[in-house]
Amino acid sequence: MISTMQAKFKKALFTAGSIAFWILLWHMGATLANKELLFKIPLPLDTLREFFTCVKTLEFWDSVGTSLWHIVSGFVFAVILGLFCGLLSGSSTFFATLTAPLTRLIRAVPVAAFIILAWLWIPSEIIPAFIAFLMVFPIVWSHVETGLLSVDKRLVEMARVMGMDKKGIIKNITIPSVMPQFRVSCITGLGYAWKSGVAAEVLCNPTGSIGAMMSQAKSNLDYSRVFAIVLMVVLLSFILENIIKFFWKERTA
Amino acid sequence: MIRFDKVNFSYGKKEILKDFSLNINDGDKVCFFAPSGFGKTTLLRLIMGLEKVRSGELSGIDDKKISVVFQEDRLLPNKTVLQNIELFADTEDIPSVIERLGLSDAQDMYPHALSGGMARRTAIARALCRQADIYIFDEPFNGIDQKNVEKTAEIIREVTRDKTVLLVTHDRDQAEILGATIVDISESM
Numbered sequence: 001m002i003s004t005m006q007a008k009f010k011k012a013l014f015t016a017g018s019i020a021f022w023i024l025l026w027h028m029g030a031t032l033a034n035k036e037l038l039f040k041i042p043l044p045l046d047t048l049r050e051f052f053t054c055v056k057t058l059e060f061w062d063s064v065g066t067s068l069w070h071i072v073s074g075f076v077f078a079v080i081l082g083l084f085c086g087l088l089s090g091s092s093t094f095f096a097t098l099t100a101p102l103t104r105l106i107r108a109v110p111v112a113a114f115i116i117l118a119w120l121w122i123p124s125e126i127i128p129a130f131i132a133f134l135m136v137f138p139i140v141w142s143h144v145e146t147g148l149l150s151v152d153k154r155l156v157e158m159a160r161v162m163g164m165d166k167k168g169i170i171k172n173i174t175i176p177s178v179m180p181q182f183r184v185s186c187i188t189g190l191g192y193a194w195k196s197g198v199a200a201e202v203l204c205n206p207t208g209s210i211g212a213m214m215s216q217a218k219s220n221l222d223y224s225r226v227f228a229i230v231l232m233v234v235l236l237s238f239i240l241e242n243i244i245k246f247f248w249k250e251r252t253a
Numbered sequence: 254m255i256r257f258d259k260v261n262f263s264y265g266k267k268e269i270l271k272d273f274s275l276n277i278n279d280g281d282k283v284c285f286f287a288p289s290g291f292g293k294t295t296l297l298r299l300i301m302g303l304e305k306v307r308s309g310e311l312s313g314i315d316d317k318k319i320s321v322v323f324q325e326d327r328l329l330p331n332k333t334v335l336q337n338i339e340l341f342a343d344t345e346d347i348p349s350v351i352e353r354l355g356l357s358d359a360q361d362m363y364p365h366a367l368s369g370g371m372a373r374r375t376a377i378a379r380a381l382c383r384q385a386d387i388y389i390f391d392e393p394f395n396g397i398d399q400k401n402v403e404k405t406a407e408i409i410r411e412v413t414r415d416k417t418v419l420l421v422t423h424d425r426d427q428a429e430i431l432g433a434t435i436v437d438i439s440e441s442m
Contacts, residue, residue, distance in 0.1 A: 154323070154325065154327050155327055155329060157303055157323075157327075158321065158323060158327040159341075160303075161301045161302070161303070161319055161321050162319075162320060162321065162341040162379075162380075162383060163318065163341065163383070164340070164341065168340075172329060172332070172340060173329065176329075176330075176331040
């Protein structure tokens, strides 16, 4: 017990140390760049100050809420449809073969190209959700398909001979085999949803979103604000990922 | 009675069983013996309904309840020893079987944490806790140390007393301690 706590403390100390190292490097780099007039980089302290100024405003939280809505709705829809398609293609070779070109295409096209394409037809308010969906959908799909294909056929054989019905096989063999893959795809997908969703917001500027706010700060050459908003995006991504990990713990055997 | 009547079976072009005939009466204890590749495991798979005969007839298995120990342990990795047994059990003797097979201390452990012998005994316990008409054992004592083989064999003999037992092993002594009649299937083809 004590050794576990010591190990945890040691790990936390190392993490804090490494964060401090990078902040120090940022500070030194920014000081040097600003002094030599190479390019402007806000200092860590200025960024933090701007961050706290931002979080005190209602407008900021309003934007956070809007972006959260965009990204989470795209993510949830992608998870539902990805799960459905993954189950279908994992159990039907015909469906897997038929849809393979589509998934390959979605994976191959760069996010920026999708954003531009979507911009041609879709209202800018919907684009971030749509892009988040497009990024997460193939990840969930392929992970669920892999999980389903990796079900141990020998266990299924054993269960059938030993009289287990289909429902029992799905509950006791199939789901436990698919679940770890599905969980990983959701956690990985959420990170992608954030990155791509905010990128879409920056490009398409839907009113009252984090991306639009970032884009405006950039136009005003307000470097500290841009950095503060990026910090918020990173924090939100970290919080959301950990919420999933907390409520959906991996069942270790 | 399980009856093989001129059964033929092949994997692709590889012929495994050719005009194989054999009768196994209810309650018989039979050990299939033959060199590797002569289709011992295939015979068991045909009886379990996991393979279909190409030609000939296999009868007497349709309404039979089967319990099996495969060549590999085939334990569900996300279930404990006890759960692996309970999931297929239809007897109230689980605690007694677990205790007699020396699994009491391991019943809450997951398969990955078990030694080879413990995992094997779990697979045997799982099969014995299911009341079946036919018990199938494919190399049941793989990985079990000599000290435990006799103990395990005794429980198998006891539980399967009036039942049909089909066994595959390379060791004639193991067939003997289970009281099984050796059938050399290489001679039946």
